[in-house]
Amino acid sequence: MGRDSRRRTKQLEVVWDAVKDETSHPTADQIYDRVRKDLPNISLGTVYRNLQKLVVEGKLQVFTLGRTQHFDPLIEQHQHFICQNCERVYDVFVVPDEGILSSSLPREGFTVTSHQLALYGNCKACSEK
């Protein structure tokens, strides 16, 4: 029971190659476009399934922006800065105040196990225009 029978398929490999060094936080659709250059017959469903697999394996993080998922190979705890002008997402390394994350904050009886901080504003590229 419970053995994790993982098959090494070409499509899983190609999906991973398409995101593993990516810092632009691509969506499933964007990854699909790239991956089709190598595997023209790959289906969008397979891309979704493999991305999901990579997330479960802990090789990828997902976060939702608006209604769309974005994938990030940076799995260390970090936050995101989202430019309200160009919609680009930047990784930010900030650890919110310990106090915020302690169990006492919301109310007694509540336990905080994780947190997510998003920063919104204007990025350098957009400010310079």
Added chain:
Amino acid sequence: MGRDSRRRTKQLEVVWDAVKDETSHPTADQIYDRVRKDLPNISLGTVYRNLQKLVVEGKLQVFTLGRTQHFDPLIEQHQHFICQNCERVYDVFVVPDEGILSSSLPREGFTVTSHQLALYGNCKACSEK
């Protein structure tokens, strides 16, 4: 030009009445269900349109959880604690460290104008079970 011709309709009033004192962060669908008790013929589209209107007016805040919007009549700056067990959302008043929100943090040239912090964990009700 540009005059804001707002009509006071029964459906807008009923939608507002259904959320104005709500602390449970209902979805459009949940609001639709409540509102139909007063106005059985109201359409889901109208509920969406009116919620949107209230958000634009600043009488309501929206935030997305998973793929679904939740509405909150608490418009003061605050954060949310989401119970990973029962999915309930609680309002939390925590101001993240000033340093985090300063413009210098992400990188030079970046300006932070707003932020959003979500806390995940187990709520009191679930912990006591």
Added chain:
DNA sequence: TTTGATGCAAATCATTTGCATGGGT
């Protein structure tokens, strides 16, 4: 009367799923 708001249905967008077939092991 004017024209914004509504109800209804169809459209959209992102993602998931059922199923027959193909390919790792």
Added chain:
DNA sequence: ACCCATGCAAATGATTTGCATCAAA
């Protein structure tokens, strides 16, 4: 040979939109 993974298409869920009609002003 097994049986997981794939491709394809249809299904799903949340939200939006087009349009004829209705009702505030």
